[in-house]
Amino acid sequence: MKQLASNTSFQERVRAADNDLTTYLADQPAQPLVAYFCMEHGIAPDLRVYAGGLGMLAGCIEKTASDQQVAMVSVGLRYQQRFVQRLSYGWQHEDWEQTDPEAAGLELIPDLRVHVDLAGERVAVKVWRARVGRVDLYLLDTDVEENPEHLRGITDRLYLGEKEHRLRQEMVLGVGGVRALDALGLTPTVYHANEGHAGFMCLDRVADLVTGGVGIDEAVGIVRASTVFTTHTAVPAGFDLFERGLIEKYYSGWAGQCGVSIDWLMNLGHFPGQPGGEPFNMALLCTRLADYVNAVSRLHREITEQSVLGPLWPGRAAPVRCVTNGVHPRTWTPPQMAALFERYVGPRWDYADAEAWQGVWEIPDDELWRVRQQLRRELVEHVRWYLPRSLRAQGWSADLAWAEQVLDPEALTVVIARRAAEYKETDLLVSDPDRLRALTRGGPRPVNVIFSGLAHPADEGGKERIRRIVEFSYGPDVRANLVYLPGYDMRLAQVLLAGADVWLNHPRRGDEACGTSFMKSVYSGGRILTTADGGADELIVDGYNGWIIGDRTFGASREAMAHNAFGLLEHVITPQFNDRFDGEMPAGWVEGVKQSMATLAWQVSSGPMVDSYQRLYTEAARRARRLTEAARRAPAFV
Incomplete structure (x- = not known):
């Protein structure tokens, strides 16, 4: 650090970066203000308030809103612990570590406490701020000295605990979030x-309006008009459900305040005709209290309209919109590739249109190939550093020299990295061990295969899938070219995405709402091998800008999916990568990389996604103002 401090060139770069940031932050967006609520936020690797794709998407939206000067403020929870994946004989265990908010760059808002009533218990909530460019992310935290121990732990861990604990967390997020924004002097026009x-x-928000003199029907209308709800769930079983007894316990006071019955409230979380004793569905609550409901891919919208939310509108078309997910390009693009885009696509390549992205065809093939070679070699170097340390942490005492030489830096490298949820079929390739073994031992041209991913701590099936992968990877006949990397997080994902030649994505068709990991691989020059699910269904044209596993039908068996994936890897993808008849560079492969970039990069950018949301926000703000003004003129309000 002392050497850098005295380095003139380094000092100039720091000053230039500081000037750029100052200029960037000086352009503050105008109203209307949007409040974006989410349980998780993937902003940076060290800010562990994320678990998976939902959080990564939230981070991409927040960063893009900052870039595009959308007036947005975000709300989430500050989790006191994070889990660290440990492996023992291939089985995942969890160590829980305390998180340090200040070390993660959070600022505590001084002298600010908001309070939330939880069935007669008053919980105090403090508020932390993370600056995401122009967007402030406020994280609520119940670890406050005045709270008794059982209340201090409400914001302990993400997506864990029994149902009542989850309900309390969601009340702190929703109720505490609205009150925190009010205490901060922020008055959002639209809530997402x-x-x-x-x-x-x-x-x-309904209760606030009723308390202020607005009738219950008018209050519901105002909240509906000013709310956007995005659903990411493709199967009904994925929704949050709370038993009637919990809703009565925590919301009887709300019902009395608003002058309605518990049955009236329960109906907000039920389908038409559903018995009143059935669990309360949070997705239905949001759908009934939002005029702007969207799915996150075209296929997801079809499924949502037909089965997931469709019964809310019997006999008529479901008013569900589609905003296909995207990714924040600069978060997921390695510097070497970003430099190429800067030269050949333009300085605003991250939000460039289809015409500008045709500039990738001007990149010299050998230059693009050199960058791809460099990124793959850096990935191999990282694995050779990472894997021995991981094995020692698992208790391996044998000679690990082999682990320091795994993978071939010149070989086709296939990456499968995701949560080990059942529908994602994480261990699909391992289901045919003979073909996987043959693929990784392919004579002079073996294929590197890298697995990574976590199971939810309560997902025993996911842990078993990881165990099968790990056990296979330990085999002496495959371990030179097939590895499993534990500890999958945002930082490791960036390394894997950068070096992957092929990003393998194989959720069961109809179960993935969108998926974004395959989108991120585009910006590193990775090729996409995927099932036709989620966003891939509308974006990937088989053999043109990627490869589709199987056909576009539902219900394919694991055996059929594995057979089709191996067929493409063995007979199409590997031969194209290894086709070097005109020299050391596979010209056909490089052309495919360019085709993927030229046709996908502008579509999978988070720019079009946030543009679509901004149009919804503008429409919602206009309608909400009109309804609010009408309610304020009404006699009951006066």
């Missing part, structure tokens, strides 16, 4: 609930 976890913020 990213998944049903945020639904209680709608109820708190």
Whole structure:
């Protein structure tokens, strides 16, 4: 550090970066203000308030809103612990570590406490701020000295705990979030609930309006007009459900305040005709209290309209919109590739249009190939550093020299990295061990295969899938070219995405709402091998800008999916990568990389996604103002 401090060139770069940031932050957006609520936020590797794709998407939206000067403020929870994956004989265990908010760059808002009533218990909530460019992310935290121990732990861990604990977390997010924004002097015009976890913020806003003199019907109308709800769930079983007894316990006071019955409230979380004793569905609550409901891919919209939410509108078309997910390009693009885009696509390549992205065809093939070679070699170097340390942490005492020489830096490298949820079929290739073994031992041209991913701590099936992968990877006949890397997080994902030649994505068709990992690989020059699910269904044209596993039908068996994936890897993808008849560079492969970039990079950028949301926000703000003004003129309000 002392050497850098005295380095003139380094000092100039720091000053230039500081000037750029100052200029960037000086351009502050105008109203209307949007409040974006989500249980998780993937902003940076060290800020562990994310678990998976939902959080990564939230981070991409927040960063893009900052870039595009959308007036947005975000709300989430500050989790006191994070889990660290440990392996023992291939089985995942969890170590829980305390998180340090200040070390993660959070600022505590001084002298600010908001309070949330939880069935007669008053919980104090403090507020931390993370600056995401122009967007402030406020994270609520119940670890406050004045709270008794059982209340201090409400914001302990993400997506863990029994149902009542989850309900309390969601009340702190929704109710506490609305009150924190009010205490900060912020008056959002539009509220965006990213998944049903945020639904209680709608109820708190209804109560505020009723308390202020607005009738219940008018209050519901105003909240509906000013709310956007994004659903990311493709199967009904994925929604948050709370038993009637819990809703009565925590929301009887709300019902009395608003002059309605518990049955009236329960109906907000039920389909038409559903018995009143059935569990309360948070996604239905959000759908009933939002005029702007969207799915996150075209296929997801079809499924949502037909089965997931469709019964809410019997006999008529479901008013579900589509905003296909995207990714924040600069978060997921390695510097070497970003430099190429800067030269050949333009300085604003991250939000460039289809015409500008045709500039990738001007990149000299050998230059693009050199960058791809460099990124793959850096990935191999990282694995050779990472794997021995991981094995020692697992208790391996044998000679690990082999682990320091795994993978071939010149070989086709296939990456499968994701949560080990059942529908994602994480261990699909391992289901045919003979073909996988043959693929990785392919004579002079073996294929590197890298697995990574976590199971939810309560997902025993996911842990078993990881165990099967790990056990296979330990085999002496495959371990030179096939590895499993534990500890999958945002930082490791960036390394894997950068070096992957092929990003393998194989969720069961109809179960993935969108998926974004395959989108990120585009910006590193990775090719996409995927099932036709989620966003891939509308974006990937088989053999043109990627490869589709199987056909576009539902219900394919694991055996059929594995057979089709191996067929493409063995007979199409590997031969094309290894086709070097005109020299050391596979010209056909490089052309495919360019084709993928030229046709996908502008579509999978988060720019078009946030543009679509901004149009919804503008429409919602206009309608909300009109309804609010009408309510304020009404005699009951006066």
